[in-house]
Amino acid sequence: MEKGIWLAACLTAVLGAMPAGAWGQNVKSIVSGATWTATDGTSINAHGGGMLYEDGYYYWFGEHREGMKSAGVSVYRSKDLYNWENLGLALTPQGERTNTLQDISEGRLVERPKVIKNEKTGKYVMWGHWEDGEDYSKARVVVATADKIEGPYTFVRTLRPNGQESRDQTVFRDDDGRAYHIRSSENNMTVHCTLLSDDYTKPTDTYERIIPEKQYEAPAIMKIGDTYIGFFSGCTSWDPNPGHVLMTKDLMSAGDWRDLGNPCIDDGAETTYRSQSTFVLKVEGYEDAYMFMADRWNKSNIETSTYVWLPIHLRTGYPMLRWYDSWDLSIFEQMARFKRAASLEDGNTYVLLSRLSDRMLSSDEGNICLYNDDEGRNLQFVFEAVDGEEDTYRLKDVATGQCLEASGSSLRLAPEGGSTAQQWVMERQGDKFYVVKSRLNGRVLTVKDGSTKNKAQVVLDNYAASNKTKFGLYFDSKRFDYEEDNPFVSPKEAEDSTTVGVPAVGTDGGNTSVRCEGGSLVVKPGTGFEGMNSLTLYDAAGRCLLRTEAASVAGVIVAGRPAGLSEGLYMIRVENGMTKAVRTLKFIHP
Ligand code: GAL
Secondary structure (H helix, E strand, O other): OOHHHHHHHHHHHHHHHOOOOOOOOOOOOEOOOOOOEOOOOOEOOOEEEEEEEEOOEEEEEEEEEEOOEEEEEEEEEEOOOOOOEEEEEEEOOEOOOOOOOOOEOOOOEEEEEEEEEOOOOOOEEEEEEEEOOOOOOOOEEEEEEEOOOOOOOEEEEEEOHHHOOOOOEEEEEOOOOOEEEEEEEOOOOEEEEEEEOOOOOOEEEEEEEEEOOOOOEEEEEEEEOOEEEEEEEOOOOOOOOOOEEEEEOOOOOHHHOEEOOOOEOOOOHHHOOOOEEEEEEEOOOOOOOEEEEEEEOOOOOHHHOEEEEEEOEOOOOOOEEOOOOOEOOOHHHHHOOEEEEOOOOOOOEEEEEEOOOOOEEEEEOOEEEEEOOOOOOEOOEEEEEOOOOOOEEEEEEOOOOOEEEEEOOEEEEEOOOOOHHHOEEEEEOOOOOEEEEEOOOOOEEEEHHHOOOOOOEEEEEOOOOOHHHOEEEEEEOOOOOOOEOOOOOOHHHHHHOOOOOOOOOOOOOOOOEEEEEOOEEEEEOOOOOOEEEEEEEEEOOOOEEEEEEEEEEOOEEEEEOOOOOOOEEEEEEEEEOOEEEEEEEEEOOO
């Protein structure tokens, strides 16, 4: 048999034995946790890696390991992210061992290498975590540069940026050409960010403790529009832990990073699907397509550690990671299909997307639940305004012509009728999500037990200020040309954008009184406000200052008054199911 044919036959045999879509040649999907094979048949050895895209190729740089030993930085390239060509070592251990720690001689440790290109100098600049090979106490970075993307990279220096410790690290090149070094510092307690010099080879004096005292590591940074998103892990060495995702509109501002918790929402979330973040790749050729890259460490043999790559769900404005056994890039088309609607218009067709899981309100064999994108199950509703009722709609399912109907604490689709059981009050929240309230019983659409899973049941429950009662209004951009909205709101914008419009007329018969007493807001409601109430305070411009829950005790509701309230007129809204009272409140400093 000719060598080429024999090799092809062997490969077919090997690929046939692998799980569907496993890596090898002519691979067409991404299978996390599998052994990934380069086109030369070797296992890909590029851990703690990062990527750079150039001239139609993705270049994947990562730690080259021989067992546990650090043995340089390898580089692979691919046109499609599935089939990888092994280009060998981009950075080879080199030079003599020095006492000044200025070398990358054999035996030194280089972890989490990342490469960016400097447009001014034309050079490729690699930053990595450097240790002397004894332990992890030196906490330095190594900088190396090359004239060609695949290297060879030449050692420039090791250093501690701004004199600070630097362990897990990454570099991020912003769209204005500035680049930043982001690292775990202060004994891994605090994440720092340093602006790099114009040629990207040195730190400048500009740096910030961006995520103080949280003990996060494994940084991976992306940017979408003007929003920066950071993925991190906790600090448990090679063992996986729950990930963290944070967002900011100001990379260098400590106060602005908003921690959204674990981005993983499926089974295995508590270990980030047995992996630790390393990089986010912007995928070319698709709209808003970003891929989360992570390592599934084998702590007794780092060389055989595998890779976990997942598409990042972004359309809710809150990054989420679902688990996929395998996936391909066409998923990004599907993820970009439904857009956040800028406003709710009578007669338009929308889907409702859960803030908790990015999954859509659906009907699965008659059960109203959340479901993955699935045209046969997702409910596309025509929203029909109910005459004479503010913000109130009938939600008519396009597929069946039936309407969403409340029945006690459950939901169903039923033939169209005139009753309030089919009337829904759409209450827009500060972050542009909606609370969907039944006119029949004042209960709101709620994801049962706050589940983030596929097929999570959706029920009717009393209002609670929680993500489980928040639904986004989305439309199918393949079918409709509605105005779309940017789902990424900063915490500040979320507060500022809350407008109440014309306050709803109270249904309390005018019996409710409100006043300030010391540091409290005191409400004496009429009947219909027994038990828990929701209280919202607006300023004269309609901005929401406070939204809280408070119980009525012996006919009095007491809630904390926001600190620093200036003198003036305010509006307070008290709600208990369908009973509501809206009162003005004149605040004079006590
Ligand atoms: C992890 C870190 C890895 C590696 C390891 C060594 O916390 O993310 O990159 O340094 O510790 O224990």
